[in-house]
Amino acid sequence: MIERRPWLDMLAHAILLLGLAVVAFPLYVTFVASTQTAREVADAPMSLLPGSHFVENYVRALFAGSGGGSSGTPVGRMMWVSLVMALAIALGKIAISLLSAFAVVYFRFPGRMFFFWMIFVTLMLPVEVRIAPTYKVVSDLGLLNSYAGLTLPLIASATATFLFRQFFLTVPDELIEAARIDGAGPMRFFRDVLLPLSRTSIAALFVIQFIYGWNQYLWPLLITTQEDMYPVVIGIKRMISGGDSVTEWNIVMATAMLAMLPPVLVVILMQKQFVKGLVDSEK
């Protein structure tokens, strides 16, 4: 639509700016709060100008943890747990779905479509729906409070399998035939031709799945009971204490800022590949 209506343009911009403010303001408040002392944060109204305790608060959050709530674990440790979890989920999902899509598209075996639809149907079963049986399985396997328990149940991914399947179907058959004539076996073809061609889709999926993994809340909440296995998202919740003790809001806010950082970094660093992967399939 190409229209020259200045007042419409202004209205559109005004709405966009308003939306931006609504989204960005809480982030700003979080940042401001994370640079003040606990008392300054508790003041009403809170100052909206950054305080002078930036370094102090962040160092404390990272290495010492909040003295207040029930959690004494340093955020550094929680960030590490989160990072391992998010990476394992993202990479595991990509690896498994690449392989299963490869099998479904390129091999003829009995029940091929049955298995594909089985995978597809799980799209309708998010973690929340199957959480009780999954918990039982993981606890019987003795995987509570372990990285394996945190990541394994979340790795299987119908979305990613489906995405790769659709991509593989667009790869021309002649490419496989050329590879066969060149003497490449199936796995060789997978490694030398399919993987490089899927690069952009892999990047896009990595971004999505990393954030998905990083933001997991319910599942880690269930299966972690030791503080040193808490991911940072849980950590934030634990720092907010109820009852008698005082919540150190400045440290909580610093932690929240830190927790936001890795997903933001991943998105910024991989933005170009991410967009390319969603928009076109390079052929």
Place this chain on the structure above:
Amino acid sequence: MATLTLRSVTKTYPGGAPVIHGIDMEIGDGEFVVIVGPSGCGKSTLLRMVAGLESVTGGEIRIDGRRVNELEPAERDIAMVFQNYALYPHMTVFANMAYGLKLRKLAKDDIRQRVEAAARILELDSLLERRPRQLSGGQRQRVAMGRAIVREPKVFLFDEPLSNLDAKLRVQMRLEIQKLHRRLSTTSLYVTHDQVEAMTLAQRMIVMNKGLSEQIGTPSEVFEYPASTFVAGFIGSPPMNLLEVDVGPEGSVRTADGQELALGTSIVPPEVRGRRAILGMRPEHLILHARGLPLEIEMIETLGSEQLVHGRCGGTMVVVRCTARMAAENRLAIGDHLQCGPDERHLLHWFEAEGGRRIPVA
């Protein structure tokens, strides 16, 4: 360098009708053979069976005397050029050509040498670091050929390699393929639906129809002595005129719908007298205003150097090809009635009315 032998090769897809009904063929060392036929005649399937991309249902394929039915494509020592090039999009031209050699575990220096030699032949030297999408269609096709050349295979297989190119480039690449074959003289099997490609490239050609080979022979044999009405109608542009006729015992010829043809009994051979047959005449062998077929002109196509005159003879359309000079000398108009005919006996082709096989004429 090798021979390629097909012995009653058949192909039936599981649960489907047979698509190839038994092809026998012997391709000599260094020979360039073209398989030509309309789409769906099984020519590509046959080529893919030789390549090992399709299984062989019956019969035997031998490359250089060795039975290859059960071998993987890579073990058959063949190289194939695909219609849509099938270049690996993420690899450079060099990597594309080197990939097969790398898998064969050749030494790095050896690979470099071979690829560079092939690139020189195909004038790709300056493009080795490019990716396929940065190349034009003709260049991609050359890379695809380069990938075949570097393997130094026993047999080259071409699957309609020029179909995706525009007309001008196609002519140019045709010449390049010819040059290449003269230089390397590798045994080659080439599939196309384009009869011009077939006629110009082939040392021998196979005309296929519905999974059967209609005729195997040199291009001039196929053109001058088509073995069946199918070949007669397929090779040559515009195609041969075919008229169903009844030949009297004394040599009179009348079309199936009763039109008398004044061919002259002297050019009607004794082998066809007294029976129903199909008479074939090439458009370029018909002369306007000569004794023979009565014609009512329905359309005239002017092609510059020549003119195609479409007329109706009884119920059949007949095409006459005449030079522009001749057309200029006697003006024709749509609706004109005139006669046209051949005047030499060997320019007539006779086929059986049933089945359309050629009737040998002394």
